[in-house]
Amino acid sequence: MSPLAQILIGVGAISAITTLLAIIMVIADATIGNYGSVQIRINKEKDITVEGGRTLLSALMDEKIFIPSACGGRGSCGLCKVKVTSEIGEHLPTELPWLSDDERKENVRLSCQLKIKKDAAIQIPEELFNVKEFECEVKSIVDLTHDIKEITLRLKEPAQMKYKAGQFVQFEVPEYELTSEPVYRAYSISSQPSRTDEIELEIRLVPSGICTTYVFEHLKVGDTVTINGPYGHFYLQDTDARIIFVAGGSGNAPIKSILHDMLEKDIQREAVYFFGARSKCDLFLIDEMREMEKKLPNFKYVPTLSQPQPEDNWEGDVGRVTDAIERNIDSGENTEAYLCGSPGMIESVVDVLKKKGIPEDKIYYDKFA
């Protein structure tokens, strides 16, 4: 056989085999993998029809019903919980770490893991119907510290957002170098609800993080971005208990929003705000907080540095936030706590607050995970 014939036979055979397999795959996809369209009944009132075989989260998202999902469907944030009231099969191993025993019994599922293959009925909080997608224009980008930027977004369509101080939105990162599909990340709103036509975010750079790299290196004033929200239960409870706020880094965002909201609504509750940073270069908006102390006489701002540098000439509290709380709070009687920051920080602060006598159900937090 001539070498040419040999090459042709080789190429032909490999093409034939792969084509055959590809055809089998396409047929399988259209038959075995095709679940037709399925109906989802939401809160016993609204019916939507979606393509079967997809995850519940993406099916709802297409219908503009937004379920919070800070990790973008990787099953690593545990925010996308939805209660399924029809029979839909057992929990997947990827869901279990996020669900308490009660939630498992009530058939709460992680919507990003659950594939919808037949008609189903779900129950979601009424307030999620309020969640909308907003098109915005980047109005300004300001450096707060060496690794935190303040991003102000002007809402274009719809032009206003109604939310409670302390809630968060999800920022859509379009496809770019680090991601081949849009991803969503949660950011707390740091402006107050009275500024209805714009929202402000404080974003801290996570080295090689998908969303934060996009914001730090690609986002420019004038760009159009898409967000959806508002979400979350991290807002001030309507009581007259004393308030302890605790935050580190960009965890400041929702607390700043709540403080401005208190000022505008003239809420004069006793409040103290522990803010933890490494050295002075990680502190920001100090003047604004000092101003706040003057306008809210019962409010006190306690920044604490864990590693003050000699050139900082720091005279305030030294140590971790937990040390500052230990020193400054003697009893947790009639007190509520609002914490915001990394999971590690929150866990250690919760321990200290419980030791001080604050019951766990009076400690509210947003973990930036």
Place this chain on the structure above:
Amino acid sequence: MSEGLAFYAIFFAAIFTNNILLTNYLGMCSFLAVSREVDTSMGLGWAVVFVMTATSALNWLAYHYILVPFDLTYLRFVVFIVIIAAFVQIVEMIIERVSDKLYIALGIFLPLITVNCAILGVSLFMVIREYTFINSIFFGLGSGIGWMVAIIAMAGIRQKMARSRVPRALVGAGIALIIAGIMALAFMGFSGMIKIT
């Protein structure tokens, strides 16, 4: 030539004396990544047993009825890989369709093993050693079981070791490789019982 070897000899040899993982060190990546818990290792192990057995049969047929007649045996790498990949995909779809229970127990592991080199290794050994169809199936089955035995043993050891103090530099994959090495030495004790090469 291996015509003289009975299928049961090949079967047991594949588990003990010629354990694909511990003597050939194939299939290491999923072995290291998924050997933290006995339960998950068992799930992955069953998936490997199933896929190895089925793909050695399929690849045997493709080899002897397509590649050999057209004198294309040099294409076996590519052909075996695409057959394995397509097979795993379709099986995953079927499992997802027919049974939630099976999907939870087995299905979620399937995508992990498409790229498991032990599976390709089994298909290649079987043609190099010129096994018959029946022998190939038992070779696939035995290799799969051998792989499963090894990963379950590994997971058991790692679970026991969870609380031991491992030198900092060796935490994770480092100590796992050392354990695998010691297990391989232990399995050398079987050699001499049956010989297949």
